[in-house]
Structure formats: structure tokens, C-alpha cells
Amino acid sequence: MDNTYVDKLSAAQVPPKYNRNNSVDIILKDIDIQIFDLNKIIERDTLDVSLGLDESCIVEFIYKESNANGNGKDKDKDNTTIPNEYIINIDNKNNIFGFCCVSNQLPPIVLIRLLTPILSIKTCCYMTMLDLSYTIIPFPLFEVLCKTLNVLLSGYCPIKRLLLNRCGLGLKGGIELFENIYSNLYLEELFVNGNNLSDGCMNDIISYINNIPICKLRILSLGDNSLTTNSLSSLGHALKLKRNKYLHTIHIQDNCQSELNPNINMLVTGDEAADDICNAMTCNHSINTLNMNNCNLFNCIWADHLRICTNINTLYLANNQINDKGMQLLCDAIAINCSIRYCDISNNTINGKIIASSVGNMIRTNQTLRYLNISGNILNDEGWSGIGFGLGLNKSLIT
8 A cells, every 4th residue: 555645544543444354445536437346446636535344345436527518527537626426336235344534625515425325324334433534524414424323313323433523513513413422322432623612512511421321432532622621620520420430531632721710810721620520530430541731731739639549540741831839749649649651741841950850759659650751841961860860760661
């Protein structure tokens, strides 16, 4: 396979396909009728499609375009022209286990005609992974998707991994999505990063994850959705009260941007939300991964909760502005934590001798930490000397 294509898929964060041994990667280019089997790969500049198929599956892609004279296909093969027909015919006997479409160039009419057959209830009866990231989903197509995800309407939806990163859902689309997956007991991984869901969608998110025992969600990714401290604090309270036993990974990176509280005339940071979520983790022992990269963390008033968290093993705190006091509290807490295996505190403000000494003491004391990322911090010779002393006494760190 062409290395450029592999790099493009990696950059788009395409997840691993199910049943990899029997899968096929297809990129479309020709406007002529083509029939693809597992051994054929055709390239198209404006669309990447990846299908996980069984060995006997044959997918027929049909593109027809009439010119001004109405005498057949357009021989100029102009990619900017909207086709009159763009259809995917799939034999009902064949099973599609995974589908990935990463496109930000195709017109809405093309996306509707291309993806509607793929997202229909009949076609999705075996699909376990669906990735439409970076594709602005037209409303008619989004309605088809919601109808398929709603098991009260479709009867059965086996999709376990759903990726809708940067699809332009907005508040209205986010509310409709979570309302339709409310009764879905099959979905396990949901990624809706960069959709500007805002605080108005948080009540529907909480209602969904608290719909026990229907909700089987294990991974929830809400990064870069303009969520404020108040809405994420309410998420923390919900996790503490209901204690969803399935949810183990939460990504809330790139939220909690600083805002002015008019009542106290002070900036509200992400520390309050982190305090409520970490407090919930002391009671909810299923959560083991928390991503709070770029969440405007400063004081780390929540660090004491990490002392008694026995379940968390992965903690992302990169690209914040943690001050000296906050970093000291954080290092002291991680030093006695026995469950954290991976910690990322890169690109913060670790630059003083005292703070570097705290990091070194954390490395020396904690004998369960295996991966620590402190890159992007400005340290002097004394700082590196303290960290080096800690590394000399640590027997657990790998990187």
C-alpha cells in the first residue's frame, strides 16, 4: 500500500479496523463503474474510505454523471462537479464490520448519496466500528445515522465504536445524538471531539451515561467542545452519585477556558471541575484514565484526591499553566499514589529549583510509576540534578 495513504490515515486518527486479516483499504478515484475485491486498491484525491469486510465481500461503487448533451459520462473527470448519481451497491449477503470515511471536500449532495446506503439499518446490522471524523455531516444523512443508532427505531445497532470528531454537530446535533443513543445498549466507545457541543448538551450527556444498566459506554471523549467549568463539575457530580461501572476513560481536554465570574470578579479556571471529577474518582472505582490536557489548571487544589485514588492508572495534564504551589501539591500526591502508571505533565511551568526538587522526590518515592513525560519544561542544571538523583533511586520507570 502507498505510504502516503497510510500517513494520511494516521494523521486523521483512524482507529484500528476490526477483523484486520479480512479487511480491505479502498480509496476511490475513477468515475467509471468499478467492482472492488480484497486485492484491489483504487485512489481518489478527495475521499478516503476504509472497509472491514469478510473474505467473500464484493462492493460495487457506481458513479454516473451526465453532461450538457445528456449522452453519458463526463470525460473531463472534474472532481469539483457534483455528480447526478453516486451510489454504493452492497450485496445483502456480504457483511460490513467497519466503515471509515474521512472527507472535508465532497459536497453535501455527494455525501448523502454516497453514505446513506452505508448507514442504513439493513447495512449496519454487522457494523461494529463507524468513523466519520472530519466529515461535515449533512442534516439528512445525520437523521439516517440517528435512526440507526436509536435501537427503539432500528431494533438493533451493533456499532460499538463511534467516531464523530469535528463533524460540525453543534448544540442541536449533539442533543439529538445523545437523545438517540439514550436507549443504545451496544455502544462502548464514543468520540465527539471538536463539535462545539457547549454546556447546553451536558444534561443529555449526563442522562445518557447515568442510564444504568442500559449504558455500556467505556470511553467518552468530549475534547474541545467549549465546555465550561460548571458543566464539567456537574459531570463530576453525576459520576460520583450514579457510579457507572462501565465508563473507564474520560477525555475532556481543551475545555474549561478561563472565564470571568461576575459575582466575585475573578477568573474561573479548570481546577474546580478537576476537583469534582477527581473527587468522584475516589468513589467511582471504574474510571482509570483521565485526560485534562489544556484545561487551564493552575492551583491543583484537587491533587489531594489523587492520594486515595486506587483505580487511576493514566493521567494527562499537559499544556496547562500549573503554578509552583500547584505542582508541588501534585507531585506530593503522586509520590504516594500506588496506582498511576502513566503521567504526562509536559509543557507546564516546571522551572524553579524547588519545583524540580518536588518532581525528583516524586520520582524517587513512587515505585509504581512506569512512564513520566516532563518534556517542554524549562529546567536549569540544579533542577535536572534533582530529577537525576530521583531517577537513580527509582526502579520502576521505563521512560
